[in-house]
Amino acid sequence: MAITATDIAKRVGVSQGTVSSVLNGNGAKARIAQATQEKILAVAKELRYRPSFAGRALVRGRTRSIGFLCGDIRNPHFNELADLAMEEVERRGFHLVLAVTKWHTAKNDLETFDNLLARGVDGIISFGSAVRKGTPQYAQVRAEQFPFVCIGHAVAGLPCIISDNHPGTDEAVRLCQANGHRRLAYVGLPEPAKERPLADAAARHGVSLDTYHVPMRPGQWAQVSACAREAAHRFAKLPERPTAVFTSSDHLAVDFASGLWEMGVRIPDEVSLIGHDGTAAGGAMSPPLTSIDFDGAQVLQLALDMVFAQIEGRPAAVEPVAVPSRLLVRKSVSLVS
Amino acid sequence: MAITATDIAKRVGVSQGTVSSVLNGNGAKARIAQATQEKILAVAKELRYRPSFAGRALVRGRTRSIGFLCGDIRNPHFNELADLAMEEVERRGFHLVLAVTKWHTAKNDLETFDNLLARGVDGIISFGSAVRKGTPQYAQVRAEQFPFVCIGHAVAGLPCIISDNHPGTDEAVRLCQANGHRRLAYVGLPEPAKERPLADAAARHGVSLDTYHVPMRPGQWAQVSACAREAAHRFAKLPERPTAVFTSSDHLAVDFASGLWEMGVRIPDEVSLIGHDGTAAGGAMSPPLTSIDFDGAQVLQLALDMVFAQIEGRPAAVEPVAVPSRLLVRKSVSLVS
DNA sequence: TTGAAAGCGCTAACAA
DNA sequence: TTGTTAGCGCTTTCAA
Secondary structure: OOOHHHHHHHHOOOHHHHHHHHHOOOOOOOOOOOOHHHHHHHHHOOOOOOHHHHHHHHHHHOOEEEEEEEEEOOHHHHHHHHHHHHHHHEEEEEEEEEEOOOOOOHHHHHHHHHHHHHHHHHHHOOOOOOOOOOHHHHHHHHHHHHOOOEEEOOOOOOEEEEOOOHHHHHHHHHHHEEEEEEOOOOOOOEEEEEEHHHHHHHOOOOOEEEEEOOOOOOOOOOHHHHHHHHHHHEEEEEHOOOOOOOOOOOHHHHHHHHHHHHHOOOOOOOEEEEEOOOOOOHHOOOOEEEEEOHHHHHHHHHHHHHHHHOOOOOOOOOOOOOEEEEEEEOOOOOOOO | OOOOOOHHHHHHHOOOOHHHHHHHOOOOOOOOOOOHHHHHHHHHHHHHOOHHHHHHHHHHHHOOOEEEHHHHOHHHHHHHHHHHHHHHHHHOOOOOEEEEEOOOHHHHHHHHHHHHHHHOOOEEEOOOOOOOOOOOHHHHHHHHOOOOOEEOOOOOOEEEEEEEHHHHHHHHHHHHHHOOOOOOEEEEOOHHHHHHHHHHHHOOOOOOOEEEOOOOOOOOOOOOOHHHHHHHHHHOOOOOOOOOOEEEEHHHHHHHHHHHHOOOOOOOOOOOOEEOOOOOOHHHOOOOEEEOOHHHHHHHHHHHHHHHHHHHHOOOOOOOOOOEEEEEEEOOOOOOO
């Protein structure tokens, strides 16, 4: 069994309460004799004492941990964000608990959310859209004022941060247009928040837009790669191909590009490619991927500020905060051949 | 405040102990009346009761969570493994708590390990090499018989799983040799476990081997990408380039390939590339990366079996378990031009 | 300057 | 069939 504060107390010959005060740095406040303090500290170190997480959490009513709910930790969009979040959260003395839903189903999303709650996290940052009006979880979060922030989806009545994809998308379409592209394509999951700005921009700049939804049913999440690859194969065989492809994510773009490569279609010479999310992983592609970025660092900072504010009792605004996207120009768009 | 078992007890008009029994499925064993059980269950659901994590952990002495200690969650090797681990661990009713060290320093590695302990995890799977003979952590793990498994590094006296890189590396070198390659290169971190088998195989197959260590000092971990890219730039300018490059990881290979692309050097036409770890991310490169795989799924399964065995009180073997690597042939190796 | 004690929410053994 | 009780390890207040 691990060693407890009581063990130390016995060794030093003081009460457990005294040990607790000293170990929490309240020795001075509690007016414990210097000598006693030193002895306690020494014994604690010698025995490699570490306070019981559970004991502490129980009495404090806090676990000092934040839940991070996302669809897939393999997706660079999420693992890069998780990485950032971990760093920041730890800087604040908290831990990050990851939970991935694999986007099986909305039901699974909610279950994962419940899991996180069961895990005793003090707040949740969610990239899913499951916690929405009408679900018991939504009611609970509101009733308990549970610290919560949703990123990427507007949830009425709850704090959330959404990306305004218009500016970045418009820039991207303009770039394509300037490079002579007249036929664009969207390849990816059905995502109105990304497709609408694209359709708008295409119309505005007088270029056509074809849409190829990657077929992904619930439970198929593991096969994104395969789907994107197949989509690329089909795309390559199209009689008259669009010359620039917008994908719903960098993650998908990687596989799509690989699929094109297999078909002998080269980027950016034969097809230009534009991703979404502005991940570092996109930047490490061959060629580096031009992408519609949403400034993850800023969004995350905002999100964390919002959860921590709630944890500290300051309520967060519930009007969606919109962060404008912008184009991250790299090397996957070129003059149409 | 969240709702407690006592709240339910009051509402139903029974004792808190009764509520606890029923909610833990011990209603029958405790011979609680059917009607009472139903009432309790109903109220619990209505109030969306969730047992306090801390309370439960305290009395059980377990948090039902496993720590996953790795260097970098952006590295596909780790995030793919973490993904697998999460799934399996959750299947067993546990949670996975991630902790990344960024490989700053050994000291940081140990601190992160301590963090995980402080977090109250019931066991740790570590990809770091910090917990080694001589450290207090090592002593503690042994003294407390703390459930622990190290992957990738042999730790005397502690359960560990290492990869025997010889078979896969030999296959890879043979493949290169058969394709006409006479000059190989190793690009990556100094990693004897990978370099030695490579040197052996090169000698055995009569091909030369140059070594280019990517300069990475502690704290520079964030710049792997930049380093790999620069290494590629330097490599591209070499007067007489080796024709096949072995990297220390798929992660690094991605950036190295991108760097080569920028210099106009094409894979596999001008340079063949072989990665390490056999990640899905490598398979999504253009071209798909041939890689020395170590069967992460099997290793992880083994590792989890070992931690869970220890958690359940069965001690695990402390002789290193070696898993042979094998070559994952994809499309980044071709005939030398 | 320190000890004693209450109580956080829960489980489990034992009474009633 | 159900209630009571004793802790789990900790923080914190109040006494001594």
